[in-house]
Amino acid sequence: MEAVRSCSEVYLETYTSLLTNTPISTLESFYGKTIIEADRETVESNAERILANAASSNVAFLVVGDPYGATTHTDLEIRARELKIEVVKIHNASIMNAIGAAGLQLYKYGETVSIVFFTETWRPDSFYDKILANRRSGLHTLCLLDIKTKEPTLESLARGKPVYEPPRFMTVNQAVEQLLEVEGRRGEGAYGEETMCVGVARVGSRGQRIVAGAMGRLREVEFGGPLHSLVIAGEMHELEEKMLRTYFDVDVVGKAVEEEEEEEGG
DSSP, X not given: OHHHHTOSXXXXXXXXSOOSSOOXXXXXXXXTSOEEEEOHHHHHHOHHHHHTTTTTSOEEEXXXXXXXXXXXXXXXXXXXXXXXXXXXXXXXOOHHHXXXXXXXXXXGBOOOEEEOOOOSSOOOOHXXXXXXXXXXXXXXXXXXXXXXXSOBOHHHHHHTSOOBOOOXXXXXXXXXXXXXXXXXXXXXXXXXXXXXXXXXXSTTSTTOEEEEEEGGGGGGOOOOSSOEEEEEOOSOOHHHHHHHHTTBOHHHHHHHHHHHHHHHTO
């Protein structure tokens, strides 16, 4: 709070993540500062605007999550250092460590992957090889799901005057559909309908939702508003399995769990 209030300019990065429950006006009232939204174009193409006054006065760059959660933020620091501008970091929680709430041990996660929205002509599957490598090593995989906050339409770009699409935030359900489509296409056994997964939404807020179950069954779960993430479980310790059972959604996977326990005689 003191650091932000000492600044002549305050930017809020608004494209790699989202403030889910706090409008910018609330932050402005709290800090007593006007807050400038820094969208993708501002951060990646017009960083000079952010750095312009930082050589002679304090400038804040606010990030949802940890300041090193995105390579874009590291790039901004490198530019600042090249200009001999001092950079002071104040760390924060992010999905990279808060995902521990899903019940799987953080030290057993492999490489994190990003799942982007498919289009009719672009259905990338580069994440598949990373998930496959993680699973073969017995490691869990955190899947970060796509967000589109200021995406210009292709038609408007062709006309040279950008018109932006409404914001979109990928849900666990959409991610599962895409993942299973890719498995169907690749067929190398990285995961499947019965692979244990954990879907999470709004982690860290009072309204967070965490549901564990077979990947295919998570398609039936209503996770609510953004932001969502998905974990594909690897090999699990008994304690991890016990923790996941506390996150089973009775309406969706409860029957399957009961059937499994009956088969085990428990």
